[in-house]
Amino acid sequence: MKAEILKMLLQSHAAGDESSFRKAALQLAAAESSAGHARVADEIRAIIAKLPLSNARKADAVVDIAAPRGDLADLLEGGHRDERLRDIVLRPEVRDLILRLISENRSRGRLERFGVSARRRLLFHGAPGCGKTLAAAVLAGEMGLPLMTVRFDALFSRFLGATAVQLRAIFAEMPRRPGVYLFDEFDSVAKARGDSQDVGEMNRVVTSFLQLVDADVSGSIMVAATNHVELLDRAVFRRFDVIVPFDKPSLDQLAALLRLRLSAVGLLDEQADRFAAFADGWSFADVARACDDAVRTMALDNRDAVSEADVVAALEDLKRRELPARG
Numbered sequence: 001m002k003a004e005i006l007k008m009l010l011q012s013h014a015a016g017d018e019s020s021f022r023k024a025a026l027q028l029a030a031a032e033s034s035a036g037h038a039r040v041a042d043e044i045r046a047i048i049a050k051l052p053l054s055n056a057r058k059a060d061a062v063v064d065i066a067a068p069r070g071d072l073a074d075l076l077e078g079g080h081r082d083e084r085l086r087d088i089v090l091r092p093e094v095r096d097l098i099l100r101l102i103s104e105n106r107s108r109g110r111l112e113r114f115g116v117s118a119r120r121r122l123l124f125h126g127a128p129g130c131g132k133t134l135a136a137a138v139l140a141g142e143m144g145l146p147l148m149t150v151r152f153d154a155l156f157s158r159f160l161g162a163t164a165v166q167l168r169a170i171f172a173e174m175p176r177r178p179g180v181y182l183f184d185e186f187d188s189v190a191k192a193r194g195d196s197q198d199v200g201e202m203n204r205v206v207t208s209f210l211q212l213v214d215a216d217v218s219g220s221i222m223v224a225a226t227n228h229v230e231l232l233d234r235a236v237f238r239r240f241d242v243i244v245p246f247d248k249p250s251l252d253q254l255a256a257l258l259r260l261r262l263s264a265v266g267l268l269d270e271q272a273d274r275f276a277a278f279a280d281g282w283s284f285a286d287v288a289r290a291c292d293d294a295v296r297t298m299a300l301d302n303r304d305a306v307s308e309a310d311v312v313a314a315l316e317d318l319k320r321r322e323l324p325a326r327g
Contacts (some may be wrong), residue, residue, distance in 0.1 A: 004190065005024050005027050005028045005031060006028070006047055008020065008023075008024035008027075009021060009025060009028065009248045012024055014235060015254075022048060022051070025044060025048050026045070026048060028044060029041045029044040029045050029048070029144070029176070029178070029180055030145055030178045030179065031148065031219075032044065037137075037193075039051070041144050045144075062155075070167060072159075072170070072173055074151065074154040075154050075155055075166055075170055076148045076149065076150060076151065076170065076173070076289050077148070077149045077151060077152055078146045078147065078148040078149070078179065079146055079147065080140075080141075080144075080146050080147075081137045081138075081140045081141040081146075081147050082141060083134065083137040083138045083140075083141040084138060084141050084142060085098070085099070085138055085142060087134075087138065087260070088131060088135060088138050089131070089249070089250070089256045089257045089260060089284065090131065090135070091247070091253070094135075094244060094246070096140070097133075097244065098139060099151065100210065101118075101119060101120075101122070101139070101242065102139065102142050102143060103122075104118035104119055105118045105120060105221065106143070106190075108219065113258070115211070119241035119242050120220070120221040120222065120241065121213065121221075121222045121225050121239060121240045121241045121242075122221070122222065122223045122224070122227070122240060122241065122242050122243075122244060123186070123223075123225075123226075123229075123236075123240040123242070123243045123244065124136070124223060124224070124225040124226075124244050124246055125225070125226050125229035125243070125244070125245060125246065126227070126244070126246030126247055126248075127226070127227060127247075127248055127283060128227050128283065128285070129250060129283030129284055129285030129286060130246040130247065130249065130283050130284055130285075131231065131246050131284050132184075132225040132246050133182070133225060135185060135244075135246070136180060136182045136223040136225065138181055139221065139223065139267070140179065140180035140221075143180065143221070145178060145179045145180050145220075146179040146180070147179065147180050147251060148173075148177070148178070148179045148180065148181045148182065149182045149184060150170060150181065150182065150183050150184070152184075152185055152189065154166075154189050155167070155170075155189070156188075163205050164204060164208035165190075166207055167205070167208055167209060167212060167293055168212060170312065171212040171213075171215075171216055171218075174216060174218040174220040174222075175217070175218035175219070175220070175277055177220075177266050178218070178219050178220050179220055179221075179222065180220070180221045180222075180223060180273065181220055181221070181222050182223050182224075182225065183222070183223070183224040183225070184225045185226065185227075186224035186225055186226040186232070187226045187227070187228045187229075187231040187232055189205060189206070189209060189211060189324050190224070190232050190233055190236045191206065191232070191233065192231060192233045193206050193207070193233050198325075206233050206235075209236075210233075210235055210239060211234070213239045214239070224240070237240070248281065248283065249271075249282075249283070249284055249287075251276045251277060251280060252276075253284075254275075254276035254279050254280070254284075254287055255269075255272040255273050255275075255276035255290065256272075257284055257291075258271075258272040258276060258285050258287065258291065258311075259272045261291035261292075261295075262291055262294065262295070262306055262311070263264070263288075265295060265298060265304070265305055265306045266305030266306055267306060271308060271311070275311055275312075275315060277317055278304060279315060286318060286322070289318060289322075290311070290315045290317075290318045291311075291314070291315040293314035293317065293318070294306050294310040294311045294313075295310075296313040297310045297313065298310055
């Protein structure tokens with residue numbers, strides 16, 4: 001694959017095609033990152049960032065690597081992510097596992113010399129709002145790879161057989177464009193076969209997915225995320241290297257999230273502990289929304305620090321308006 005990218009670099013340079021040159025250079029950086037050469041990938045991106053941009057090419061340079069072109073633009077949404085491990089609250093064992101997976105994928109070449117491979121097929125499951133999607137973004141950010149999210153609204157087609165064809169197009173892209181490929185709401189594509197409410201087409205989609213996973217030899221990382229692990233076909237589980245549960249956060253985790261989001265604008269540790277007790281049973285996403293609302297109130301009042309009243313009002317407002325509706 002690197003040989004093809006290098007040819008693209010030389011051809012685009014010879015043709016004076018600035019956009020294609022930058023695209024090929026960014027693909028080279030992604031390939032190096034996927035191979036475990038994070039420092040080389042960062043150095044390539046730093047060099048690209050210093051290249052002068054013509055006014056006509058500025059927009060292309062920004063979106064070219066982030067968004068697939070052609071038919072895949074309807075199936076995948078992609079881009080490099082800024083999220084890092086410092087931006088997420090995880091249980092210690094899950095954090096250690098993510099660190100181990102990052103280390104394995106950065107050291108892929110060394111592992112392969114000993115006849116083993118990095119684990120790169122991951123299944124995240126748990127209640128909504130508990131960090132599955134954010135964890136995929138963090139993994140992509142730490143690896144220096146784009147996060148490519150599969151759009152299931154475009155994937156499923158009313159035409160018989162078309163969904164399996166589009167799945168094949170996504171898997172064909174994985175070796176060409178190294179990245180973290182996120183199959184969110186995974187139960188919609190890997191639902192148990194034999195369900196009395198499903199037509200034969202869905203059974204064919206599951207079978208096609210299993211065959212594509214078995215045939216995948218790319219260096220890309222695949223993350224499947226679901227809120228309903230009980231709905232998955234049993235054969236799916238054997239295709240994943242790691243299955244990671246994302247549980248509802250504990251009080252300590254909620255307090256850690258409050259500190260992560262609000263300590264820079266004046267939240268005290270003892271306040272975080274009190275507010276966590278108020279939000280007991282909530283998801284990370286719920287608490288994050290309340291934190292954002294408190295910061296909005298602070299900013300609109302032209303202040304630089306949140307008050308206790310800001311946070312209390314945001315938590316109570318969310319509890320009154322949003323949480324009952326979900327129950």
